[in-house]
Amino acid sequence: MTRQQIIENIKRKKSFLCVGLDTDIKKIPQHLLTAEDPIFEFNKAIIDATAPYCIAYKPNLAFYESTGVSGWISLEKTVKYIRQNYPDQFIIADAKRGDIGNTSAMYARSFFEHLGVDAITIAPYMGEDSVTPFLGYNGKWVILLALTSNRGSHDFQLTEDHSGNPLYKNVIAKSSEWATDSEMMYVVGATQGELFREIRKVAPTHFLLVPGVGAQGGSLEDVCKYGMTKDCGLIVNSSRGIIYASTGTDFAAVAAAEAKKLAEQMAALLPF
Amino acid sequence: MTRQQIIENIKRKKSFLCVGLDTDIKKIPQHLLTAEDPIFEFNKAIIDATAPYCIAYKPNLAFYESTGVSGWISLEKTVKYIRQNYPDQFIIADAKRGDIGNTSAMYARSFFEHLGVDAITIAPYMGEDSVTPFLGYNGKWVILLALTSNRGSHDFQLTEDHSGNPLYKNVIAKSSEWATDSEMMYVVGATQGELFREIRKVAPTHFLLVPGVGAQGGSLEDVCKYGMTKDCGLIVNSSRGIIYASTGTDFAAVAAAEAKKLAEQMAALLPF
Numbered sequence: 342m343t344r345q346q347i348i349e350n351i352k353r354k355k356s357f358l359c360v361g362l363d364t365d366i367k368k369i370p371q372h373l374l375t376a377e378d379p380i381f382e383f384n385k386a387i388i389d390a391t392a393p394y395c396i397a398y399k400p401n402l403a404f405y406e407s408t409g410v411s412g413w414i415s416l417e418k419t420v421k422y423i424r425q426n427y428p429d430q431f432i433i434a435d436a437k438r439g440d441i442g443n444t445s446a447m448y449a450r451s452f453f454e455h456l457g458v459d460a461i462t463i464a465p466y467m468g469e470d471s472v473t474p475f476l477g478y479n480g481k482w483v484i485l486l487a488l489t490s491n492r493g494s495h496d497f498q499l500t501e502d503h504s505g506n507p508l509y510k511n512v513i514a515k516s517s518e519w520a521t522d523s524e525m526m527y528v529v530g531a532t533q534g535e536l537f538r539e540i541r542k543v544a545p546t547h548f549l550l551v552p553g554v555g556a557q558g559g560s561l562e563d564v565c566k567y568g569m570t571k572d573c574g575l576i577v578n579s580s581r582g583i584i585y586a587s588t589g590t591d592f593a594a595v596a597a598a599e600a601k602k603l604a605e606q607m608a609a610l611l612p613f
Numbered sequence: 614m615t616r617q618q619i620i621e622n623i624k625r626k627k628s629f630l631c632v633g634l635d636t637d638i639k640k641i642p643q644h645l646l647t648a649e650d651p652i653f654e655f656n657k658a659i660i661d662a663t664a665p666y667c668i669a670y671k672p673n674l675a676f677y678e679s680t681g682v683s684g685w686i687s688l689e690k691t692v693k694y695i696r697q698n699y700p701d702q703f704i705i706a707d708a709k710r711g712d713i714g715n716t717s718a719m720y721a722r723s724f725f726e727h728l729g730v731d732a733i734t735i736a737p738y739m740g741e742d743s744v745t746p747f748l749g750y751n752g753k754w755v756i757l758l759a760l761t762s763n764r765g766s767h768d769f770q771l772t773e774d775h776s777g778n779p780l781y782k783n784v785i786a787k788s789s790e791w792a793t794d795s796e797m798m799y800v801v802g803a804t805q806g807e808l809f810r811e812i813r814k815v816a817p818t819h820f821l822l823v824p825g826v827g828a829q830g831g832s833l834e835d836v837c838k839y840g841m842t843k844d845c846g847l848i849v850n851s852s853r854g855i856i857y858a859s860t861g862t863d864f865a866a867v868a869a870a871e872a873k874k875l876a877e878q879m880a881a882l883l884p885f
Contacts, residue, residue, distance in 0.1 A: 363715075363716070365719070401712075401716055401719075403710070403712060403716045403717070403719035403720045403723065404716075404719050406719075406720065406723040407719045407720070407722045407723040407727060408723075408727060409685055409689055409723065409727045409728060410682055410685045410686050410689060412723075413681055413682045413685050414682050417681055417682060435712075437710065437711060437712050437736070437739075438675070438709065439709060439736060440673075440675060440707075440709050441761070441762065441763040441824075441829075442763065443635075444635070444673055444675045444676075445675070447637070447673075447675035447676050447678075447679045448675045448678065448679070450679045451675065451678040451679040451680075451681065451684075455679060455680060455681045456681060464709070464711060464736045464738050464739075465738065465768075465769065466736050466737065466738045466758055466761075466769060466770065467709075467736075467758070467761050467763060467765050467766060467770075468763065468764070468765020468766055468767065468768030468769055468770070469764070469765040469768055470763050470764050470765040471763065471765050472765075486738055486739070489713065489738075489739050490713065491713040491714065491739060491740065491742050491743065492740070492741070492742050493739050493740020493741040493742040493743050493744075494739060494740055495740065496737075496740030496741055496787060497737065497738060497740055497780065497783065497784065497787075498738065498739075498740070500774050500780065500783060501774060501775060502772050502773060502774065502775075503773060503774075503775065508769065508772065508780065511769065511772060512769065515768055515769075552713075557713075
């Protein structure tokens with residue numbers, strides 16, 4: 342999906358919401374457990390209910406890998422289901438991969454060719470040749486970790502170099518030389534508040550994938566105040582706050598209501 | 614597997630070789646392609662041939678994920694095969710995972726409970742709460758990326774803070790507070806030569822997992838000269854140099870010969 346298509350989807354739907362599919366067999370409603378593939382049944386219901394209010398889905402690989410082969414089957418079915426029924430949705434594999442060149446090339450094959458998602462999250466620690474093998478796929482995106490939403494983000498990402506530049510800024514500055522804003526985005530946690538202002542100094546036009554609204558406590562207003570661009574420039578994710586809003590038989594309807602609520606807040610904050 | 618067991622295996626076998634199972638369907642011998650599960654057939658033959666000369670196997674997750682579900686089936690069969698037939702082998706999932714706490718906990722479940730490996734490689738970028746969920750599993754290990762073997766390792770890992778400490782040293786120093794040398798190792802690339810001396814200043818007793826000998830050009834002699842401890846303290850990996858040494862029907866025998874050659878070089882370099 343191109344940058345222009347993403348922007349058009351945001352304009353049309355008045356939403357920049359991404360629904361995180363962190364689907365945990367231990368957390369989904371009891372009544373689904375008798376289905377042949379409970380994870381897929383849950384995802385399907387969540388997707389059908391929330392699709393009008395979001396522009397992206399983000400399956401979190403850890404949750405699928407936790408059951409090995411059967412989890413991968415559920416994941417492949419989920420991606421295929423979105424593709425066939427909601428072709429305007431941007432699909433992000435939240436995988437946080439990154440390895441030496443030949444291995445990253447295999448991961449790229451896995452996610453872009455085999456699984457067929459639009460984007461993958463990548464960890465920058467191993468540098469340029471761990472990231473560039475994911476580039477050059479037409480219409481596909483690398484979403485590089487910059488400043489994450491968790492407490493541990495302060496351990497290394499804020500460490501300043503001799504010039505006073507924190508690591509996350511060096512990651513953005515250096516990686517901007519590897520790819521344009523039409524093939525790379527950055528992960529910036531909603532919990533980082535005013536630091537979005539710093540991010541926009543080094544990435545004025547890039548889209549940012551923003552986790553941490555909801556269960557993790559980030560503020561949508563702050564994210565928009567400090568992070569929004571004229572093209573929106575934000576894809577804000579909510580996972581647990583939407584998909585586990587109810588654990589009863591009404592889970593899909595309640596998820597839809599939560600997604601709608603977030604989308605309405607977003608509509609009011611959009612610049613167009 | 615405990616630290617003591619690893620050391621005893623190294624002493625008994627006079628080898629600290631890890632064979633990397635970077636098994637690529639596009640690179641394995643043609644005659645295996647008619648098998649029901651060519652990846653597993655290849656691994657089985659490589660494992661049977663090389664087991665006398667190594668103390669660890671390291672399946673590289675990217676290579677299995679590249680074919681999705683069928684790759685995960687091959688991976689699960691491979692781990693089970695090693696467990697059942699060579700219970701003294703240390704199994705490392707080279708996965709380079711790392712995410713926010715609840716997601717890392719899912720990855721830990723995936724690799725330690727479901728897949729049942731002994732160790733997993735982890736990327737440190739997201740800090741403490743991305744790493745600690747992998748700890749506390751009895752006899753299981755976190756192998757944290759410190760100074761990797763690739764060219765891109767210089768992009769961020771060598772960036773110095775105000776005190777002149779490079780990122781990789783900060784990663785080791787800080788993570789040493791999270792875990793002991795009986796539950797954490799570090800990845801240090803064989804291509805880093807004299808920097809092993811710097812590593813040993815901050816991690817004098819930890820085991821180091823060392824990729825980059827062979828195809829990537831690292832020197833086993835330098836690694837041992839600057840990195841070896843009285844307990845050996847090194848697990849040196851070779852992947853492509855062993856498993857693809859021949860692509861003919863003799864691939865297993867040639868892999869065994871390559872593994873044996875490396876093990877003999879190692880025996881001569883061991884301190885016991």
